[in-house]
Amino acid sequence: MLSTQQRDRLRTAFRRGALKIQSMNPTGNVEWQLVEAVHRNEVPWERVRTFTLSDGSPLVVTEGHRVYVGADDTVEAGTLTRGQRLCAVSGDKRVLAWSVEKRQFMFDLTVADNHNLVLHRSGVVVHNCPDRNYHFRPPEHECDIGAYNTVFGYVWTDPELKVYLERALDWWNMFPPRTSISSIDCLVSGSSDWRSAMHYGAMMFALMALAINWVQDEFSYSIGGVSLDLDKSSKFESLKQNAEGQFDKATEAKARTVKFIRGLQQPRYGIGIRSAFGPAVGRGVLSPRNFLVWAFLLSTGGYLASLFGG
Numbered sequence: 001m002l003s004t005q006q007r008d009r010l011r012t013a014f015r016r017g018a019l020k021i022q023s024m025n026p027t028g029n030v031e032w033q034l035v036e037a038v039h040r041n042e043v044p045w046e047r048v049r050t051f052t053l054s055d056g057s058p059l060v061v062t063e064g065h066r067v068y069v070g071a072d073d074t075v076e077a078g079t080l081t082r083g084q085r086l087c088a089v090s091g092d093k094r095v096l097a098w099s100v101e102k103r104q105f106m107f108d109l110t111v112a113d114n115h116n117l118v119l120h121r122s123g124v125v126v127h128n129c130p131d132r133n134y135h136f137r138p139p140e141h142e143c144d145i146g147a148y149n150t151v152f153g154y155v156w157t158d159p160e161l162k163v164y165l166e167r168a169l170d171w172w173n174m175f176p177p178r179t180s181i182s183s184i185d186c187l188v189s190g191s192s193d194w195r196s197a198m199h200y201g202a203m204m205f206a207l208m209a210l211a212i213n214w215v216q217d218e219f220s221y222s223i224g225g226v227s228l229d230l231d232k233s234s235k236f237e238s239l240k241q242n243a244e245g246q247f248d249k250a251t252e253a254k255a256r257t258v259k260f261i262r263g264l265q266q267p268r269y270g271i272g273i274r275s276a277f278g279p280a281v282g283r284g285v286l287s288p289r290n291f292l293v294w295a296f297l298l299s300t301g302g303y304l305a306s307l308f309g310g
Contacts (some may be wrong), residue, residue: 016036022118023111024125027072030089030118037110048103051075053086054094057122062106064093066127070115074127090123154208164209166203168247175251197250200243207240 002010013019023033043062051059061067063078068087080086086093108282109119113130165184167243172194173179179186187194213295214233 021109023114024068024087024089024118025071025114031114033114033117035109035113036112039108040106041106041184042104044102044104047078047100049080049098049100051077051080051098052096053122053124054096055091056285057093057120059086059122059124061126063080067128067204087125088123088292089118089125091120093124114180156210160209161202161206164195164202164205165198167205168198171201172245172251172254174254194250194254197247197254200247200250203243204240204247206241207236211236211240259306285297 017034019035020032022030046062046064048060048062051061053059054279059077061077062074065077065166066074067077067080068074069085070087070155073087080095080098082095082097084095102270109117109128115128116125117128162184165194169181169187173181179191181194184198187198192201211233214236242285
C-alpha cells in the first residue's frame with residue numbers, strides 16, 4: 001500500500017503532466033510514457049480475479065481487462081488458463097492459480113502512445129483503460145477535477161449487444177413480407193446485405209436503453225463556482241430517433257426488394273396454377289408447350305360457348 005507521502009507525490013506529478021509509467025512499444029521494448037488520465041471505476045458488478053503467477057507475484061485485474069500474452073496479442077483476463085504464459089518484462093510468467101473476489105473500486109490509467117502499461121508487482125503487460133466503455137458521474141467533493149474522474153460500468157457489454165441484435169432481428173421479421181431468418185448466424189450467412197439494417201435496429205434498442213439509464217444519472221452540480229450540468233438522456237433519445245429513421249427506411253426497402261425479386265420469378269409464358277396465390281414456383285410454372293395447350297383450350301372453350309349461346 002502507498003503511504004500518504006507517496007500518494008501526494010504521485011498526485012503532484014500527475015497535475016504537472018510529468019507522471020510516467022513503464023510501457024511496451026510495438027517492437028517489444030520497454031519505455032517510459034506519460035499517464036494521460038487516472039480513472040477510479042466502480043466495479044461491484046464485475047468479477048475481479050487475483051492470479052498467482054509462477055514466481056509468486058500477484059496479478060489483480062477485472063475479468064474483462066485485456067492482458068498481453070504476446071508482443072501484440074491480448075486476451076481478456078477471464079479467459080486465462082492455468083499454465084498460460086503471460087507477456088512480462090521480468091522473466092517467464094505463467095498462471096498457476098487464481099481466486100475470484102468482489103471489489104467496490106478499481107483504478108485504471110490511460111497511457112500515451114502505446115496504450116499499455118507494466119504492472120509494478122508482477123511485471124505483466126496489460127492494456128490501459130478502455131475509455132470508450134465507461135461513462136462519468138460527478139466527482140466527489142474530495143476528488144480533484146481533472147485529476148480523478150469517478151466512472152462506472154460499461155456502456156454496453158457484449159451480451160447486451162447480442163440481445164439488442166436479436167431484438168432488432170425480431171422486429172425486422174415482424175415487418176412484411178415475412179422472412180425465414182431465425183438467428184443472427186442465419187442472417188450473416190444467408191442475407192448479408194441486411195446486416196446494416198440490423199446494426200441500425202440494434203443501435204435503436206441500445207440507445208433507447210442508454211437514454212433510460214441516464215435519466216437517473218443526470219445532474220446539476222456546482223463545485224468551487226464551476227457548474228457541471230449533465231443532460232444526456234435527451235441526446236441519446238435524439239440519436240435513437242435517427243437510428244429508428246434509418247431502420248424504417250431499411251424495412252421499406254426490404255418490402256420493395258422482396259416484391260421485385262418475387263415478380264422477376266414469375267413465369268415467362270403465362271400464369272401458372274400456383275402463381276395466383278403467390279410466387280410462381282414448382283410445377284405451377286408453365287413451359288412454352290403447356291402454355292400453347294392452355295391457350296388452345298381457352299380459345300376452344302370460348303368458341304364452344306358461343307355456339308351454345310354461352
